[in-house]
Amino acid sequence: MDLYYGTLYWNTTGASVLRLTQREPASRYDAIVVGGGMSGALTAYTLAEEGLKVAVMDKGAMACGSSLANTGLIQYSNDIMLHQLMQQIGETKAVQFYRMCVKAIDRLEQVARSLHEPTDFIRRASLYFASVDPDVELLQKEFQALHENGFPVDYLTADEVSRRYxxxxxxxxxxxxxxxxxxxxxxxxxLTYLDQKGVHFFEGTEVTSLEDRPDGISVHTPQGIFTAENVIVTTGYSQPPGLEESGVDLNRSYAVATRPLENLEAAWKDRVLIWETRRPYFYLRTTMDGRIVAGGLDEDKPEVPHNKELIARRAEALKQELVSLFPMLDIQIEYAWAAVFGESRDNLPFIGQHPERKRLYYLLGYGGNGTVYSTLGSEIIRDLILGKSDAKAELVKLARPGRTAPDTAASR
Structure with missing residues (x-):
């Protein structure tokens, strides 16, 4: 399954070739991470920092899956508002989950600052606006829920919005x-940092099956069999090995990146991240070189369109949304793409042990906060592998109320 189609922006911002050391497979690993994107990289980083012997394998090239189409907005607020999540899973659990997301952003910053290459990590505030008048009540309820539980938040009236933006x-x-x-x-x-730390990477290595052993798991690939005490599946929106049904709905979305803009700072106060209450929602941010990256127009279709004309029409629609917000800017689209994304049916990621196979773990960060989920998930997986009790794992485990446990017969 193709994860994206069109002209991407992020891969123009760095060297085109990622040079990783080619190493002979070890006889055994403490952990093998399946998937070399955002989730896999963060998981490998977190485990390697604990001194574990780690390998990462990907059926394609590292860092070239859905991470390339990621728009890079890092927010603790979720696609489901806090007050709505309270109704779904209870106030205590909902607030705990939101706090987990806040801490994950702090952790993400720590990781970024530990690396030896630029990552363009910048702290930003987020503006979440009511798309229509009836949504004001939603924002008022959300403000109350956030404020009463200690999340820093300001409520802006229509006049206050127009004075600032x-x-x-x-x-x-x-x-x-x-x-x-x-x-x-x-x-x-x-990945470069981990390569220097001795982590093993195997690109073009597809996992065909996972076989349980008394003391670990055999990972079967066309290149041979690898052995690990633990396996962590971090395959993004691709079908994860070992699960017949992943409890997720696949859709597609569209995104654009503009040409660099003059007067961006004057027009866009503090260059806040922007999104809205409408569903599907429109969202936007800026980049280090003065572009706008925006996305939206989600469609209930599980595959990307290989249709340049359709992507061009969606790009024009996104441009008009941008022009309506910033009419003084000379907005010209330079990059436009479509991408697959997944949403869980209860709006939470799937992170933790397989219900029946205790050495097999999953980090599936479905939803609009995939990078945040990847970060908090890497720590949950680490703690589970190290035998540390973690109440957070209960909130996001694979088998939970409202979700059918995965069918695993075919993967035995």
């Missing part, structure tokens, strides 16, 4: 502690 919206929330990054640079910087 060149557009008027019925109301908005201004939240703090979010960030932006260049996902391409970030993942490659992690």
């Amino acid at each position: 060149p557009f008027r919206k019925p109301a908005a929330l201004l939240t703090y502690g979010d960030a932006e990054l260049n996902p391409f640079r970030f993942v490659r910087a992690i």
